[in-house]
Amino acid sequence: MITDTKYPRETARDYALRMLKENILSLELKPGTAISENELSAALKISRTPLREAIVELAKAYLIEIYPQKGSFISLIDPKMVEEARFLRRITDTAVIETACDEITDEGIALLEDNVALQEYYLSKGMTDKIFELDNQFHKSIYVVAKKDIIYEIHSTLMIHFDRVRNLSVETVKDFKVVGDHRAMLEAIKNKDKKTAVELVNKHLGRYQIDEKEIRSHRPEYFKA
Amino acid sequence: MITDTKYPRETARDYALRMLKENILSLELKPGTAISENELSAALKISRTPLREAIVELAKAYLIEIYPQKGSFISLIDPKMVEEARFLRRITDTAVIETACDEITDEGIALLEDNVALQEYYLSKGMTDKIFELDNQFHKSIYVVAKKDIIYEIHSTLMIHFDRVRNLSVETVKDFKVVGDHRAMLEAIKNKDKKTAVELVNKHLGRYQIDEKEIRSHRPEYFKA
DNA sequence: TATACCATACTTGTATACAAGTGCACCATA
DNA sequence: TATGGTGCACTTGTATACAAGTATGGTATA
Numbered sequence: 066m067i068t069d070t071k072y073p074r075e076t077a078r079d080y081a082l083r084m085l086k087e088n089i090l091s092l093e094l095k096p097g098t099a100i101s102e103n104e105l106s107a108a109l110k111i112s113r114t115p116l117r118e119a120i121v122e123l124a125k126a127y128l129i130e131i132y133p134q135k136g137s138f139i140s141l142i143d144p145k146m147v148e149e150a151r152f153l154r155r156i157t158d159t160a161v162i163e164t165a166c167d168e169i170t171d172e173g174i175a176l177l178e179d180n181v182a183l184q185e186y187y188l189s190k191g192m193t194d195k196i197f198e199l200d201n202q203f204h205k206s207i208y209v210v211a212k213k214d215i216i217y218e219i220h221s222t223l224m225i226h227f228d229r230v231r232n233l234s235v236e237t238v239k240d241f242k243v244v245g246d247h248r249a250m251l252e253a254i255k256n257k258d259k260k261t262a263v264e265l266v267n268k269h270l271g272r273y274q275i276d277e278k279e280i281r282s283h284r285p286e287y288f289k290a
Numbered sequence: 291m292i293t294d295t296k297y298p299r300e301t302a303r304d305y306a307l308r309m310l311k312e313n314i315l316s317l318e319l320k321p322g323t324a325i326s327e328n329e330l331s332a333a334l335k336i337s338r339t340p341l342r343e344a345i346v347e348l349a350k351a352y353l354i355e356i357y358p359q360k361g362s363f364i365s366l367i368d369p370k371m372v373e374e375a376r377f378l379r380r381i382t383d384t385a386v387i388e389t390a391c392d393e394i395t396d397e398g399i400a401l402l403e404d405n406v407a408l409q410e411y412y413l414s415k416g417m418t419d420k421i422f423e424l425d426n427q428f429h430k431s432i433y434v435v436a437k438k439d440i441i442y443e444i445h446s447t448l449m450i451h452f453d454r455v456r457n458l459s460v461e462t463v464k465d466f467k468v469v470g471d472h473r474a475m476l477e478a479i480k481n482k483d484k485k486t487a488v489e490l491v492n493k494h495l496g497r498y499q500i501d502e503k504e505i506r507s508h509r510p511e512y513f514k515a
Numbered sequence: 516t517a518t519a520c521c522a523t524a525c526t527t528g529t530a531t532a533c534a535a536g537t538g539c540a541c542c543a544t545a
Numbered sequence: 546t547a548t549g550g551t552g553c554a555c556t557t558g559t560a561t562a563c564a565a566g567t568a569t570g571g572t573a574t575a
Contacts, residue, residue, distance in 0.1 A: 077559070078346075099528070107544055112560040114339070117527085118346050121303075125347065149440045156377070156385040164377075204550040215352065215374045223444060247315070302529070326556070337530045342557085357556050359536040 066108055067093050077115035085119055086222070089128055089139060090229050096287040098139045100129070101130060122206060128223045141289040142230060144277060151229040155270055157216060158204070159263045162250065164211035166257045173210040177251045180206060184244045203247050210254070231273055233280045233287070243272065291333055292318050297312060302340035309334060310344055311447070314353055314364060315454050321385045321512040325354070325363045351447045366514040375452040380495055382441060383429070384488045387475065391482045398435040405431060409469045418466060427470060428472050433480070456498055457508035458512070468497065468501045 071080040088094040093112050106116040107281045120137060123129045127146055131137045138229045140146075165173075187195040187237050208217035253262035291313045296305040313319040331341040345362060348354045352371055356362045390398070405428045413419040433442035469476075471494040478487035506513050 103526085113527095114561090117344055121343055122347065122350065126444070131527075132567095134525095135568080136526055145437065146440060152389075152438065153382070153441055156381055156397070160377070160381040207565055212370065213374055213377065215371060216378055219444075219448060220349070237432055328556085338557095339529055339531090356557075357537095359555095360538085361556055 066105065067091075074143065075117055077109075077111040078118045081105075081111060081116045081119035082111055082122065085123055085129075086225065090225050090232065092229055092232055094139045096139050096141045100137050100139065102137070118173070123222070125224075128222070128225055142233075142287050143201075143226070143289040146226045147230055147275075147277075150223050151270075153220060153222060154169050154227065155267070157213075157271065158207075158266045159222065161208055161211045161213050161216070162254065162262045162266050163259045164213065165254050166259045166262055168256060169254050170210075173195055173206075174255055176206050177203065177254065181244075181247050181251050184247060188241050188244050196244065196279075200243060200247075207250075207254075227273075230275055230277075230280065233284065234275055243269065246272075293318075293334055295485050302334075302336040303343045306330075306334055306336060306344035308345065310354075311450065314348075315457065317454060317457055319364045321364055321366045325362050325364065327362070348447070351450075353447070353450060367458075367512050368451070368514040370454065371451045372455055372500075372502075373413055375448050376495075378445060379449060379452065380492070382438075382445065383432075383491045383495065386433055386436045386438050386441070386477065387487045387491050388480050389438065390483045391487055393436055394479050394482065395435075398431075399476075399480055400480065401431050401435070402428065405446045406469075406472050406476050409472060413466050413469050421466060425468060425472075432475075432479075452498075455500055455502075455505065458509065459500055460508045468494065471497075477485050477496065 066084065068084055071077070075083075085094070094100070100114045100120075102117055102120065106113045106118075109116060120131070124131050124137075127143070128140055129137055130140050176188060179205055184196055184199045184203070187193065187199070205214070205217050208214050221241055246265060250265045250269070253259075253265060291309065293309055300308075310319070310476055319325070327345065329339045329341055331338045331347075334341060338452070345354055345356070349356050349362075351366055352364055352368070357365075357388050372463045380464050405424055409424045409428070412418065412424070431437070433439050469491060475487060475494070478484075478490055
């Protein structure tokens with residue numbers, strides 16, 4: 066597992082959680098990998114207690130499977146889980162952007178505008194690696210504008226199921242049409258144009274279409290069934 | 291806190307989680323109550339470790355607030371949390387019942403039919419206390435039919451925010467029109483009539499309309515803001 | 516050689532001890 | 546009396562020890 070250093074005020078549990086999420090999402094911890102509390106706590110230089118609390122939390126989100134007295138494992142990719150996460154993302158994103166159209170304020174516009182402007186800047190400079198983080202922030206900001214930020218947070222762990230499969234795509238969508246999508250979404254929200262906003266969300270999510278068969282043929286050992 | 295005995299195979303952590311959820315939902319543990327890990331672990335006759343794991347999980351769902359080195363408290367009723375839970379329930383219930391119309395099978399019909407028949411039986415016999423449990427089961431079964439049972443489970447803890455406010459209503463909806471709602475929903479699903487099904491869900495959830503002002507006037511000390 | 520068995524080295528689950536920080540009550544002092 | 550300080554009894558966070566179950570590999574035996 067790849068580890069970095071603990072933030073100053075960060076608790077050992079939050080540190081473990083952050084490291085585990087990053088490594089699962091990036092597939093550094095591969096689906097099916099056996100993990101042991103002793104081994105990981107040593108790697109992170111923390112004791113078993115806070116590490117275990119993090120593992121238990123991820124097990125609740127089905128990202129880790131715990132078999133008592135046998136071992137714990139990074140969950141295999143479960144198409145049903147991926148589908149449920151995808152379904153949930155689609156219905157909440159669409160409902161939330163509609164609400165955002167109702168709740169948008171000048172401050173909200175400024176928040177989204179700053180983000181999109183940065184995306185456009187980095188895109189024009191070819192600094193595309195900065196865009197992923199801004200992408201996530203943009204979506205979160207829409208939830209904030211719609212006053213649904215708890216929902217975003219509650220769902221974020223579950224979305225790892227969806228996102229790690231995207232990371233497995235042989236050719237991740239490296240064309241950055243998403244930046245144009247975000248600009249269009251922002252304009253729709255400014256115009257309080259719900260219909261267009263919802264269409265844009267669906268189009269946007271459609272870009273993340275994944276070809277399960279192709280991924281499975283490359284990495285059959287990562288899949289559950 | 292009200293405690294019962296641990297199930298045979300139940301882990302101490304799951305036992306603590308079950309007890310905490312029940313007591314928070316029933317308002318036996320009142321909003322704002324200070325809880326201490328030592329005190330509760332003694333009450334449940336388990337050690338701090340598994341109890342703490344349960345508390346941490348509920349803190350993630352904002353049902354408990356932990357202030358390090360100061361204390362932990364049952365979260366006050368936060369209208370924003372209640373609204374987000376309500377919003378989430380509405381959009382997922384409607385999307386899921388639409389999916390159920392597509393995915394319904396003979397087994398699914400049997401599952402729902404058995405449940406509704408029991409509800410109707412208990413209602414005719416006046417054994418209305420049995421209906422609450424069946425109500426929850428019915429909704430869960432719709433998620434199962436739609437193959438979205440993980441979403442139901444992920445959301446269930448969050449819905450406690452919504453449900454405990456319902457329990458505070460001076461006159462909880464004791465009329466059992468909900469049984470008729472369930473019968474109508476089942477028929478709509480059997481007919482694959484999505485439009486009617488969605489209308490029924492919205493009508494059904496409308497019955498749980500809560501009068502925040504009224505509750506707040508009775509128990510202002512339970513509210514956050 | 517094949518098989519049954521047993522020690523051993525793991526695993527997670529739980530209990531307990533210790534660390535560090537907070538707040539309050541009490542007491543001394545001005 | 547009012548005020549400031551100090552110790553103590555709490556809190557949660559973390560580390561560690563122990564309990565109980567599982568799998569595996571080696572060994573003795575048929």
